[in-house]
Amino acid sequence: MLDPRLYREEVDKIRHGLERRGAKVDLDAMVNMDIEKRKINVRLDQLKSERNVATESIAKLKRAGQDAQADIEKTRTLGDEIKAQQEKFDDLEARFKAMALLVPNLPHASVPDGRSSADNKVVKEWRHKPASAPAGADGVKPKHHLDVGKELGLFDFERGAKITGSGFPIFTGLGARLERAMLNFFLDFHVAHHGFTEISPPFVVNKASMIGTGQLPKFEEDMYHCDADDLYLIPTAEVPVTNMHGNEVLDAASLPISYAAYSACFRREAGSWGKDTRGFLRLHQFNKVEMVQFSDPATSYQAHEFLRECAETLLQKLGLHYRVLELCTGDLGFGAAKCYDLEVFAPAEERWLEVSSVSNFEDFQARRANIRTKIDGKMQFVHTLNGSGLATPRVLVALLESHQTAEGGLRVPEVLQPYMGGVAEIKPKKK
RNA sequence: GGAGAUGUGGCAGAGUGGUCUAUUGCGUCUGAUUCGAAAUCAGAAGUCCGUGAAAGCGGUCCGGGGGUUCGACUCCCUCCAUCUCCGCCA
Numbered sequence: 001m002l003d004p005r006l007y008r009e010e011v012d013k014i015r016h017g018l019e020r021r022g023a024k025v026d027l028d029a030m031v032n033m034d035i036e037k038r039k040i041n042v043r044l045d046q047l048k049s050e051r052n053v054a055t056e057s058i059a060k061l062k063r064a065g066q067d068a069q070a071d072i073e074k075t076r077t078l079g080d081e082i083k084a085q086q087e088k089f090d091d092l093e094a095r096f097k098a099m100a101l102l103v104p105n106l107p108h109a110s111v112p113d114g115r116s117s118a119d120n121k122v123v124k125e126w127r128h129k130p131a132s133a134p135a136g137a138d139g140v141k142p143k144h145h146l147d148v149g150k151e152l153g154l155f156d157f158e159r160g161a162k163i164t165g166s167g168f169p170i171f172t173g174l175g176a177r178l179e180r181a182m183l184n185f186f187l188d189f190h191v192a193h194h195g196f197t198e199i200s201p202p203f204v205v206n207k208a209s210m211i212g213t214g215q216l217p218k219f220e221e222d223m224y225h226c227d228a229d230d231l232y233l234i235p236t237a238e239v240p241v242t243n244m245h246g247n248e249v250l251d252a253a254s255l256p257i258s259y260a261a262y263s264a265c266f267r268r269e270a271g272s273w274g275k276d277t278r279g280f281l282r283l284h285q286f287n288k289v290e291m292v293q294f295s296d297p298a299t300s301y302q303a304h305e306f307l308r309e310c311a312e313t314l315l316q317k318l319g320l321h322y323r324v325l326e327l328c329t330g331d332l333g334f335g336a337a338k339c340y341d342l343e344v345f346a347p348a349e350e351r352w353l354e355v356s357s358v359s360n361f362e363d364f365q366a367r368r369a370n371i372r373t374k375i376d377g378k379m380q381f382v383h384t385l386n387g388s389g390l391a392t393p394r395v396l397v398a399l400l401e402s403h404q405t406a407e408g409g410l411r412v413p414e415v416l417q418p419y420m421g422g423v424a425e426i427k428p429k430k431k
Numbered sequence: 432g433g434a435g436a437u438g439u440g441g442c443a444g445a446g447u448g449g450u451c452u453a454u455u456g457c458g459u460c461u462g463a464u465u466c467g468a469a470a471u472c473a474g475a476a477g478u479c480c481g482u483g484a485a486a487g488c489g490g491u492c493c494g495g496g497g498g499u500u501c502g503a504c505u506c507c508c509u510c511c512a513u514c515u516c517c518g519c520c521a
Contacts, residue, residue: 041481045490052490055502059449068501075501249478379478 001367017106020329037092051078105364107329108338114328124324144348145400167284181419186289196260201240204231209243212369214335221270233266237290238386246369257294280393288391300383304360307387311356317415321345337362344398353394358387
């Protein structure tokens, strides 16, 4: 949510920001509602003030044993008018808020202009030099990850589809262990080297939490919902972990607060049928470690760079070829003021796969979730940031396609080996 | 799931229809005293909305929402959370 003051004091700033994004909002309607709302508010406060005076007078008269009928009549009349004005006010405020919740964040000044993902800026490319020759060296094309996985028995899409549906893969044997190794490595590394506190959150949240981080009301159709309890399956640990501190005033000395949380992530992916529906590229359920940070507003952009580096380090340790994109205004997520995407290269797919999105939301989520801090005696909203660090499916794809051995096996990156019981290579089954 | 109890400021804890402008204690901040501190004394302090250049002024807030009433911390309904006991169950 934007600072409501902007709608009356800096409408042009909103207009400009929304234009850069290509977002359409009926700003004039909102501005007018705000003006009307304040007018009613002034009247309402006057009426209430009058009623308070009259009520006090009644109390005094009654205590003195005198007749207060005149004042009682007065408050009765005032009460009726207050009720009428209050209804008007509440209605306006509700409608204004409903609209305000649908207004995206304004892009930071540094974000490059653009209309779509085609306009994103590549700011960095990190090419890993393989320790041993993978398949793909000497002009031999590496095998597709689905083939490698099948040959090594790492996952089972068919049975996942049988028990649940497409987009719900099963990891099997060393495949399951490899995925778990990644998650453990990510978590342990963040805690040991990046100063994060590990969080293990609920995977199901209430509506208020979904509104707090910005998934609702706009993206309802993307969420799995449990009707009986009116709860939502989380699309990312960002939701529970950010909302953890909802309606709190955080101690300024404790900032930045940094969390790393593993969760399963559930996404209906409504409207994406046909796009990457095969394999690992678009799943309804996957596992991810999410980094979440609550920052002093003054330093949130340094924190943003830090989170990006945290995610990058993991890819480097895994020996993967990746690049960093700075998203343009048109490709920015709903709540983000600025965002980096990390994309890993899949040599058989021959394409870049997004494995992390690192965003600074500034006070956009903090306003919705009411997360504040007091700095130098002044109450203010914190800045929230988050980034994947990392989501496993596409990282696994890149691993499978990047670390093949000449014998058709898979080299396990050194950092994962301790989590694999020392297994350094997953070898093909003997025929 | 059943029965009961509780929810008040940073914390503890009074308040059962009208000086509640929320008692009191602890803690916090400021000042006095002191060489300095402790102790003591005096004072101050919250949120959000509106208004105003500002000082200030008005409104709002006793778990959330709704109701009764001229008036609600107080009465009623409902939801949520916590606690106790019982039942069930990883």
